[in-house]
Amino acid sequence: MTAPALTDPSAGTRPPRPYQHYVYAYPHKTAYRPLEPAPRLADLWTGEGRQALSLYAHIPFCEVRCGFCNLFTRIGAPGDLTRRYLDALERQAVAVREALGDGEPVRFANAAFGGGTPTFLEAGELARLCDIAERHMGADLRAIPLSVEASPATATADRLAVLAERGTTRLSLGVQSFVEAEARAAxxxxxxxxVEAALARVREAGIPVLNIDLIYGIxxxxxxxxxxxxxxxxxxxPEEIYLYPLYVRPLTGLGRRRAGAAPEAADREWDEQRLRRYREGRDHLLAHGYEQVSMRMFRRADAPPQGPDDYACQTDGMIGLGCGARSYTSTLHYSFDYAVGMSEVRSLIDAYTVTExxxxxxxxRAVDGDEARRRHLLQSLLQAEGLPVADYRRRFGSGPYDDFPAELATLAGRGWLAExxxxxxxxxxxxxxxxxxxDAIGPDFFSPAVRAAMAAYEAK
Known part of the structure; x- marks a missing residue:
């Protein structure tokens, strides 16, 4: 099964379907391929800036696999799998920190634990995860923003106490819906x-920023x-609320239920339904004192700051630990292999745990000058505050209108761009x-090479 096709921005005059790709990172992971020969990390990080790195640790375990989930995660962890996984993550951390070297000080500007569900780990295992980040990577978790994802079932008092004590500034709880029938449908x-009891425990733990994830289109x-x-x-x-449109992806639970193409009219009707729910949610949050940060993110106007964060996702590097984590240098984005299907995910996790x-x-995937321009524009333009043109010109020596005249003209023509x-x-x-x-604008800026690689990707 191949990855879903992307709309060609030059094809016809009909506006593209609004829900195509959530561009949280570019190039998309389905454009990654095996690196042959595999480069040494020490060579990749030579000459890279190390004063504002982001640290991400991926924990690929969940107590249940949501029907819409296409993340790299598995249900449960039989035997001592979580211990063996943390053993491997520690070996990886030691190797990465050695590759960074001591020629230039290494400083982390923020950290995040994601998944999967990091709070699937027991309290002692969460403490060990923090130890790995601090002792082996050198991240001062109590001095930088630290975000952790959790589910209601795993947001237990003992786990939350560990996270609060180790400096967590943000806890994101995947609620999705407070309506039990909708939760079952998803x-x-x-x-x-x-769910309410879990939220109460988060508040009692005293973590400064609570985020609640909700999904529309169920x-x-x-x-x-x-x-x-x-x-x-x-x-x-909550200090933050994320509103996510429901996507039905290949090899997910809902994807298997909806096997076979739906009539185009039904898809268009679902698009309109999701757009109505989005606008209702956006307007409701804005009326209740929230500010829109992006299509998905809304932040309470009087929310306290999380702490110092001078990381710029457009330019600064990322260190990813774990079998589903990405790492970014200025010229290469890299990770391990990616899968969605349960048997493939289990195999990749098992392979990770025995890696020495x-x-x-x-x-x-290599990131050349053209891809860097696309990434910088996407990661700025898709935020409500937009792209400072002077920053882009200072970095690349050209302006966005020089580099993407047709794409920007199309957006302006649709009324989607405030020039x-x-x-x-x-x-x-x-x-x-x-x-x-x-989610329609993002794919318009994907390069032809990335489009081709994504289209050729065989989902597994």
């Missing part, structure tokens, strides 16, 4: 009472039930409707 069965969801979930989340006054040599990058008064020093922003169509 193959995320949970009782609302259990089968059976109505304007009224969507408002119920929004109001239930608002009752906790982590000194080389084995899977990735700056000064194309040389202004700020390039999406309109409100442009933000609503972020």
């Amino acid at each position: 193959v995320r069965p949970q009782r609302r009472a259990d 089968d059976g969801q109505t304007a009224a039930s969507w408002r119920l979930s929004l109001d239930a989340a608002l009752a906790w006054r 040599d982590f000194s080389r990058a084995v899977h990735g 700056p008064d000064d194309r040389d020093s202004g700020r390039l922003r999406l309109t409100a409707e442009g933000l609503a169509h972020s």
Whole structure:
């Protein structure tokens, strides 16, 4: 099964479908390929900036696999798998820190534990994960923003106490829906009472920033039930709320249920339904004192800052630990192999746990000047504050209108781009409707080479 096709921005005049790809990173991981020969990490990081790195640790375990999930994760961890996984992650951390060397000080500006569900680990294992980040990588977790993802079932008091004591500044809870029938429809069965109890524990733990994830577009969801979930989340006054559109991807639980192409009319109707729920959610949060940061992210206007964070995702490097984590240098993005299907995920995790040599990058994609321009533009333009044109010009010696005239003209023609008064020093922003169509705008800027690689990817 191949990756879903991308809309060609030059094809026809009909606006593209609004839900194509969530561009949280570029190039997409389905464009990665085995690196032959596999480069040494020490060579990759020679000459790279090390004063504002991001550290990410991937924990690929969940207590249940949600029907919409296409993340690199497995259900459960039989035997001593979590211990063996942390053993491998520690070996990887030692190898990566050695590759970074001591010629220039290494400083981490932020850290995150994601997955999967990091809080699937028991309290003692979470403490060990923090030890690996601190002792082997040199990240001062109590001095930098640290974000951790959790599920209601695993947000237990003992785990939260460890995270709070080790400096966690943000806890993201994947609620998805407060309506039990919707949670079942998304193959995320949970009782609302259990969700509320988990939220209470997070607040009691004293972690400064609580984020609640909600999903719109679930089968059976109505304007009224969507408002119920929004109001239930608002009752906790979370510092952040993320609103995610439901996607149905190949090899996921919902994907198997919907095997076979749906009629185009049905897909278009679902698109319109999701757009209505998005606008309802956006307007409701804005009316309740939240500011829009991106299509998905809303932050309470009076929320306290998480702490110092001088990491710039457009330019600074990332160190990823774990079998599903990415790492970024200025010229190469790399990781391990990627899968969604359960048997393949289990095999890759097992292979990771027995790996002894982590000194080389084995899977990735080179990032040349053109791809760096696309990445910089995407990671700025898809934020509500937009792209400072002067920053882009300072980095690349050209402006976005020089590099992407056709794409930007198309966005402006659709009413999705608020053009700056000064194309040389202004700020390039999406309109409100442009933000609503972020998942269609992102693919417009994918390079032909990345499009081809994604189209050729065989899902597994």
